Amino acid sequence: MYLKHNSKIFIIILIAVIINIFISNYNISKYDNYRTLSNGQKVNSLIFSDIYSIWSKSDDFVKKIREKEGFVNSLPIYDRSFLPSILVGLYYLAINEDISVEENSDNIKIFKKDNYKIGFLIIQILFFYFSLFYFSQKLKKYINEKNLFLIVFFLSFEPTLIQWHSSFWSESIFLSLNLILMAKVIEFKKGFFQNLTIGIILGFIFAQRAASVFLFIPLIIFFIFVYKKNFKPIIYLLTGYLSIILLIGNLHYIKKGVFFILPYHSNQYSNYHYMYDDIFSKATQISKDQSYNIKIKKEKEWRKNNLIQDNEFKDKFKIINYRNNEFLKLVIKYPFTSFKYLVYKSCQASILDPIYVQKFFSLDKSIKDYYKDLNKDLKIRIIYSSIIYLLCLLGFLNLLYKIFFMKKINNYYYFLILNILIILYYMIFTGGYGVSRYFAPLLINYVFFLNMGLEFFNKKKL
Numbered sequence: 001m002y003l004k005h006n007s008k009i010f011i012i013i014l015i016a017v018i019i020n021i022f023i024s025n026y027n028i029s030k031y032d033n034y035r036t037l038s039n040g041q042k043v044n045s046l047i048f049s050d051i052y053s054i055w056s057k058s059d060d061f062v063k064k065i066r067e068k069e070g071f072v073n074s075l076p077i078y079d080r081s082f083l084p085s086i087l088v089g090l091y092y093l094a095i096n097e098d099i100s101v102e103e104n105s106d107n108i109k110i111f112k113k114d115n116y117k118i119g120f121l122i123i124q125i126l127f128f129y130f131s132l133f134y135f136s137q138k139l140k141k142y143i144n145e146k147n148l149f150l151i152v153f154f155l156s157f158e159p160t161l162i163q164w165h166s167s168f169w170s171e172s173i174f175l176s177l178n179l180i181l182m183a184k185v186i187e188f189k190k191g192f193f194q195n196l197t198i199g200i201i202l203g204f205i206f207a208q209r210a211a212s213v214f215l216f217i218p219l220i221i222f223f224i225f226v227y228k229k230n231f232k233p234i235i236y237l238l239t240g241y242l243s244i245i246l247l248i249g250n251l252h253y254i255k256k257g258v259f260f261i262l263p264y265h266s267n268q269y270s271n272y273h274y275m276y277d278d279i280f281s282k283a284t285q286i287s288k289d290q291s292y293n294i295k296i297k298k299e300k301e302w303r304k305n306n307l308i309q310d311n312e313f314k315d316k317f318k319i320i321n322y323r324n325n326e327f328l329k330l331v332i333k334y335p336f337t338s339f340k341y342l343v344y345k346s347c348q349a350s351i352l353d354p355i356y357v358q359k360f361f362s363l364d365k366s367i368k369d370y371y372k373d374l375n376k377d378l379k380i381r382i383i384y385s386s387i388i389y390l391l392c393l394l395g396f397l398n399l400l401y402k403i404f405f406m407k408k409i410n411n412y413y414y415f416l417i418l419n420i421l422i423i424l425y426y427m428i429f430t431g432g433y434g435v436s437r438y439f440a441p442l443l444i445n446y447v448f449f450l451n452m453g454l455e456f457f458n459k460k461k462l
Contacts, residue, residue: 009152019162023165024122028117053081058099059100078252083208131180194236195232202244216241283333353436359374392449394456
């Protein structure tokens with residue numbers, strides 16, 4: 001029975017791997033070329049927007065290694081991305097290929113074609129499905145064969161998830177790391193190496209995506225529920241996490257003379273940049289343009305009074321602190337408006353987009369209101385998302401019923417509560433941007449409630 005059950009999981013994963021490799025090969029064959037945007041800029045359809053920044057830093061990393069500058073000195077600064085740039089760079093070092101061929105007159109890198117990009121995608125595909133199989137082996141202790149099969153099937157083929165495996169966005173490896181994290185957490189072991197490993201994985205998750213910097217908080221709450229007054233697992237976890245965080249901070253100190261953890265570019269253009277104008281204009285009943293002008297005028301006065309220089313690296317952190325404090329003051333002054341804005345944008349981000357990557361390949365960000373092209377299929381996406389979330393809601397209510405009315409609480413239910421905390425965490429920290437790509441990885445956390453919803457529905461049907 002064990003071998004038969006595992007063979008079903010293996011076959012599902014094998015089919016998924018083959019499909020994803022096929023899609024990856026198709027994407028590279030069709031889109032690994034340059035096209036001209038409406039503003040005249042030429043971009044590689046696979047590698048532009050945020051991905052350009054990742055690959056540009058990978059190229060710098062590879063060139064510095066080859067010029068014998070040393071590994072540490074060659075590592076990138078965590079300004080926008082960190083681990084994604086290192087991984088791409090290490091891949092091209094391993095196969096001894098170049099990433100770029102030249103720079104144009106605007107110092108924009110021209111990326112090389114036919115340099116085995118497919119290999120990197122195959123590696124991240126295999127990494128994801130290995131992580132999924134590993135997680136399934138840990139999960140099967142707590143759920144029956146049918147439910148496990150449904151979860152693995154969903155995570156193997158759900159289009160919103162699998163599209164990332166065939167692109168160079170950072171989501172695929174982020175998903176894989178989160179599956180490994182869940183696999184280690186669900187073992188419910190108190191030992192030193194177990195929880196040190198969980199902390200190290202958390203560190204890698206942060207290195208892959210900066211929004212995960214405080215993800216240890218839901219884990220600590222979960223540990224308190226599960227391990228009660230035993231705080232050793234929490235200490236072990238934090239030790240592992242801090243070992244990665246402090247290494248990144250120390251790298252920055254070596255290279256820039258400033259110890260910092262969070263990426264300074266992302267911090268400069270975060271909540272203050274994307275959310276302040278909307279919240280302030282709604283709270284004070286003025287136009288968004290007026291809100292922006294008031295904000296900029298105030299910041300210019302602050303810069304003048306504090307002798308801020310944009311080209312001075314240490315001043316970047318003064319700007320970050322100023323902007324973060326201004327945004328925090330705004331939220332404290334208008335909490336209800338801020339909360340409404342967060343809920344609205346979180347709902348917007350929760351609308352799944354199963355073909356975002358395909359739309360991205362032909363996206364032209366130089367066109368005004370370019371995002372409208374991304375939302376032509378909005379109605380269909382809302383219907384699809386609603387079905388998923390309604391089943392998840394049913395599963396969530398099923399969980400509440402079992403906990404509060406049937407008085408059933410075990411480690412697996414604590415694990416489900418952890419997933420709720422993780423969903424809430426990302427809603428608070430990334431929901432305000434209203435970007436569906438930021439919420440796509442949460443399908444890993446939603447899938448357990450989707451499964452419980454289907455289970456509840458099937459019982460009622462019977």
